Amino acid sequence: MIERLLFELRNTRDFRAEMVSLGADLVGNASNGCLILVGPIVSSKTALKEWERLLPAFAENVRRRMTLEIRGADGEPGAQPKARSASRGIVPLDRPNYRFEIVRQLIAADLQNESPTTIGEMLDAIGASQTPIRHGLAGLKQAGLVRSTSGGAILKTEDVSQETLAKLRAVPQTLRFRFERGAQIKPPATLAQRVLPLLRPDAPQEWRTTSLSGIAAALKDVPQLDVAGLPRLDLVVQVGRNRKSLDTSFLRLLDDGLEPEPNVLAPAPVVVTLVRAAIGTPREQGIERVRMAAACDVYLSLLDAGLRDVANHYAKAVRR
Amino acid sequence: MSFYPTLDADHLLERIATKVPAELRPNIVVIGSIAAAWAFRDISGTGAVATKDIDLLLSPAMAATAAAATLGHRLLADGWSPHYPRGFGPGNGETPTDQLPALRLSPPGETEGWFVELLAVPRAGQTTRKAWTRFETNVGHFALPSFRFMPIAVEAPDESPFGLRIARPANMALAHLLEHADPDKTPIQSVQGTPPRFVKDVGRAIALWWLANQQSPMAAGTWRDAWRSCLNRLHPESEGATWLAAHQGLTCVSDYRREAHELAVRGVLAPHQTTLDAFQRAYDGLLELIEAS
Numbered sequence: 001m002i003e004r005l006l007f008e009l010r011n012t013r014d015f016r017a018e019m020v021s022l023g024a025d026l027v028g029n030a031s032n033g034c035l036i037l038v039g040p041i042v043s044s045k046t047a048l049k050e051w052e053r054l055l056p057a058f059a060e061n062v063r064r065r066m067t068l069e070i071r072g073a074d075g076e077p078g079a080q081p082k083a084r085s086a087s088r089g090i091v092p093l094d095r096p097n098y099r100f101e102i103v104r105q106l107i108a109a110d111l112q113n114e115s116p117t118t119i120g121e122m123l124d125a126i127g128a129s130q131t132p133i134r135h136g137l138a139g140l141k142q143a144g145l146v147r148s149t150s151g152g153a154i155l156k157t158e159d160v161s162q163e164t165l166a167k168l169r170a171v172p173q174t175l176r177f178r179f180e181r182g183a184q185i186k187p188p189a190t191l192a193q194r195v196l197p198l199l200r201p202d203a204p205q206e207w208r209t210t211s212l213s214g215i216a217a218a219l220k221d222v223p224q225l226d227v228a229g230l231p232r233l234d235l236v237v238q239v240g241r242n243r244k245s246l247d248t249s250f251l252r253l254l255d256d257g258l259e260p261e262p263n264v265l266a267p268a269p270v271v272v273t274l275v276r277a278a279i280g281t282p283r284e285q286g287i288e289r290v291r292m293a294a295a296c297d298v299y300l301s302l303l304d305a306g307l308r309d310v311a312n313h314y315a316k317a318v319r320r
Numbered sequence: 321m322s323f324y325p326t327l328d329a330d331h332l333l334e335r336i337a338t339k340v341p342a343e344l345r346p347n348i349v350v351i352g353s354i355a356a357a358w359a360f361r362d363i364s365g366t367g368a369v370a371t372k373d374i375d376l377l378l379s380p381a382m383a384a385t386a387a388a389a390t391l392g393h394r395l396l397a398d399g400w401s402p403h404y405p406r407g408f409g410p411g412n413g414e415t416p417t418d419q420l421p422a423l424r425l426s427p428p429g430e431t432e433g434w435f436v437e438l439l440a441v442p443r444a445g446q447t448t449r450k451a452w453t454r455f456e457t458n459v460g461h462f463a464l465p466s467f468r469f470m471p472i473a474v475e476a477p478d479e480s481p482f483g484l485r486i487a488r489p490a491n492m493a494l495a496h497l498l499e500h501a502d503p504d505k506t507p508i509q510s511v512q513g514t515p516p517r518f519v520k521d522v523g524r525a526i527a528l529w530w531l532a533n534q535q536s537p538m539a540a541g542t543w544r545d546a547w548r549s550c551l552n553r554l555h556p557e558s559e560g561a562t563w564l565a566a567h568q569g570l571t572c573v574s575d576y577r578r579e580a581h582e583l584a585v586r587g588v589l590a591p592h593q594t595t596l597d598a599f600q601r602a603y604d605g606l607l608e609l610i611e612a613s
Contacts, residue, residue, distance in 0.1 A: 010571075041571045043607040182595035184534065197538045204540070252605075253537045256530070256598055 002026065002033040009040040012050045019051070022066060023058045032065045044070050045249075089249030091175060091260070096241040096276035098136040099170035101126045106146060106155035108281065108296035111319050116152035127241060127278025143168050157315045162303045172275065174304065175248060176261040176268035183257020188230040188269050192216040195233060195254055199291040201284070206250040209238045211282040213273065213293035214301040218310070220285055220292065222317040227310055233270045234301040236293040241276040248272070273301060329357035335427075336374060336436060337482035341394055347387045349377045349474040351439075351487040353524075353588050359478065359489050360531045371587065373424070374436045377474055377487075378464065384440035385455040388464055391438065392423050392457040399428035402459060403435040410460025417454045420463035440464035441471055449504060469495040475550040489532055490546040493525035497569030497610075498562065515579055520587075522573040523580025527588045529609075530602035534592075540609055547613060566610050570603070577603055 004022050009015055015037075022033045040047055051068045058066065105125050109117045122133055137153060140146040145164060146155045165171050179185045186194070198207045212220075214234025215227055239246055251258050251270065261268045281294035293301070295318045302311035333350060340348060350358070352375035378384040378391075396402070402410065403424040411420045426435040440453055443466070452463040473495035477485040500518040507514035532539035551559050573580045581599040585592075589599075 039574075041574060043604050043611060045604070045608050046611050180595075180597070182593070183598065184592060184594075194537050197536070252601070253533075253540075256533055256601055256605075 002031050004033070004035050005038055006035065006040075007038045009037050009042055009047065012042065012046065015042075015047060015050055016054060019054055019066075023062050026062045026065055027059075030065075032067070034067045034069055036069045036071060038071045040070060089247050089252070091246050091248050093239065093243055093246055093274070094173045096128070097170060097172055098126065098128060098132045099140060099168060100165070100172045101128075101275075101277050102133065102136050102140060102153075103145070103155065103160060103165065103170050104172075104275065104277070104296050104300065106153060107157050107160065107299060108294055110155055110157045111295045111299070111315060113319060116149045116154045118152040121152070125277055125279050140168065140170070157299060157319075158312050160300075160303065161308055162306070165303070172273050172300075174274070175246075175272040176264065176266075177248075177251060177258040177270040177272070178261040178266070178268055179255070179257045180259040183255070185257075186255055186269075188233045191233045191254060191269060192230055195235070196288065196290050198253060201289055201291075204250070204253065206247075207253070208291075210250070210272075211236050211238075211291040211293040211297075213297050214271070214305060215307070215310070217292050217298045218302060218314045220290075221295065221298065222314055225310060225313060225317070227307070232268060232305060234293075234305065235270070235272045236275055236282075236297045236301070237272055238275050238277070238282075241278070246274070271301070271304070273297065273304070329354050329361055332374065332434075333358060333480060333484060333486070334482045336376075337480075337484045339395060339398060339400075339427075340391060340484065342483070344387055344391055345483045346485075347378055347380075347383060348391075349379065349477045349485045349487055350480075351375045351377050351470075351473055351492060355487045355492065356489055356528055356531065356588050358480065358486050360535055363531060363534050372434050374434060375439055376436055377439045377441060377470060379441040379474065381441050381443045381466070384464055385453055388423065388438050388440070388455045388462075389457060392425070392455070392462070395425050395436075396457060396459060400425040400436075401428070410457070410462055412461055415461055417452050417463055420452065420454060420461055422465055423455075423457065423462040438462075438464055439470070440466045441474065442466040442468050449499070467495075467499065469498045471554055472498065472550055475554060476546070488546060489528040490543040491550055493528045493543075493606075494547055494550065494566060496521040496525040497566040499569065500572055501565035501568040503569075503572040511583070513579075515576075515583060518569075518572055519576045519580050520583045522569060523584045524588060525570070526573075526580060526599060526602050526606055527584040527594070529606045530594055530599065531588065531592075533602070533605065540605075543609060544613055563610060563613055566613075567607070570607055570610060573603070 002025050004018055006018050018035060022035050026033045037047055047070060055063050102122060105122050106117055119133065123130060126133060137146065141148060145159060145168065146153050195212065197203065199210065199212055213236045215230050216233060218225055258270060275297065282291045285292045299311050299315055302314060332354065353371040354374050378387045403426045404421060408421055422437055424435045424437045442451060446466060446468050449468060451466045453466065454461055454463050473492045474487050475491050477487050480486050500522050503518035505516040505518065508517055508520060532543060536542065551562055555562055577600055578596060581596050584599065585594060
């Protein structure tokens with residue numbers, strides 16, 4: 001391992017120079033190389049951004065052996081939150097769950113009273129190859145959740161429950177967040193207000209694939225829904241199906257004290273559902289043009305929150 | 321545990337406004353922690369602030385001494401009493417200006433220990449960190465302190481319903497950062513441990529940024545716009561150099577973040593007990609904002 005230490009980095013020019021030098025040292029051998037920033041003065045985010053910007057300029061067999069490490073001023077990995085902040089929000093992504101993506105497409109068609117969905121339409125919407133889609137569809141048909149007709153596949157939304165999805169392994173990847181110890185705890189209703197400007201067209205770039213879901217969105221569509229309060233804030237994030245990780249640090253704008261909730265059974269004030277379909281279907285709502293998740297995603301978020309009756313009421317109302 | 325009494329910003333500013341002659345109100349901008357508390361009063365717990373001094377900045381520079389004399393006269397006649405925290409009282413015509421005290425006045429019958437302090441915007445071309453301007457009251461001679469980056473702090477202040485204008489947190493933070501591009505290492509004698517001045521001031525800028533993010537998730541855009549507008553008006557020829565100076569000002573606390581946090585949670589962050597982790601992230605966030613500006 002070739003290690004390069006850079007102390008108290010103050011500008012990206014020095015960083016680039018050291019990166020090039022490290023890359024040159026890796027040519028013609030099989031060593032791995034690590035560029036270590038110790039107590040950088042520039043922000044970790046800036047360093048990371050520069051690293052990701054420059055890395056594609058290196059030859060494949062060089063760049064795959066290059067790593068970046070950011071340490072605190074005392075040289076300990078992650079000794080300072082400054083060093084942690086760049087990496088703590090990175091979440092590895094599961095492979096896309098095509099059964100879920102198919103169910104999602106079929107619920108969308110059902111809620112819009114559309115005709116049966118063909119394989120071709122699913123392929124276009126999900127953006128995957130034929131094999132996983134056909135395989136996923138076969139499993140759903142075999143379980144009796146999806147029916148074939150002459151025009152394609154159909155599903156009755158009200159037949160879908162969280163239990164059924166779990167049994168069929170058609171549950172999407174969700175990320176759950178809680179407040180870290182000592183943080184200013186905000187109730188979900190407050191978070192639902194704070195998130196609105198982040199979902200408008202002029203929102204920061206990193207929020208532009210996120211949309212409002214769950215009860216907060218359902219109530220905007222169907223104000224007469226019978227729900228008491230807002231138990232959690234649901235968001236949907238559209239992520240490309242080839243992505244291997246997601247930087248969730250964008251949620252820091254929603255609240256600085258949010259951190260991943262490792263316990264899947266613990267109630268979480270913020271739940272993010274990942275949608276891997278190629279074509280996003282969010283819509284804008286109201287004069288403030290808040291980005292809302294598709295009705296199918298709102299329905300699925302309600303199911304995930306354990307609110308099946310509310311979900312079915314919602315489905316009936318939006319189908320009309 | 322805070323150093324200072326906890327004061328309700330809205331109530332206090334309204335009370336002070338009633339004592340300021342109407343014709344002087346346009347000459348006054350409230351700055352400092354009470355201004356921050358007022359700006360962030362919609363954040364739970366922030367309407368009250370731990371402080372002892374209410375800073376009133378007089379402008380323009382040419383009119384500041386006359387305004388200070390009028391205001392001082394009015395408050396003293398109303399029973400406000402001069403406050404001499406460093407033990408030396410008003411001077412006379414022979415006292416050198418830099419040995420005169422600032423005018424600090426406590427309201428009559430007030431037992432909470434707070435006082436108003438008069439300051440002035442600097443005259444054009446002030447390059448020293450701090451300058452003093454003499455003025456006279458019926459109890460003696462005092463001086464108005466002026467800090468060189470105060471025009472930035474009081475640029476485009478917010479209007480309050482009680483007629484006093486109040487400095488914006490974004491601009492106060494920028495003024496602190498610029499002031500310490502060359503860090504002021506003077507120990508603060510009134511604070512336990514006598515920390516250097518830059519640690520407290522830059523820590524305040526970080527604290528204001530943390531509060532701004534609590535108030536709105538769109539704080540970055542708001543601050544960037546406020547800064548750009550301010551610099552376009554006041555320093556259009558040197559915007560790039562200003563960002564560099566702000567960067568230097570912030571990073572001077574890079575090795576003192578723990579100390580800056582300790583001071584901030586005993587001041588503007590007292591109602592929140594913001595954690596060190598959150599404070600450090602606020603430092604990172606502010607650094608990113610400057611680097612992106």
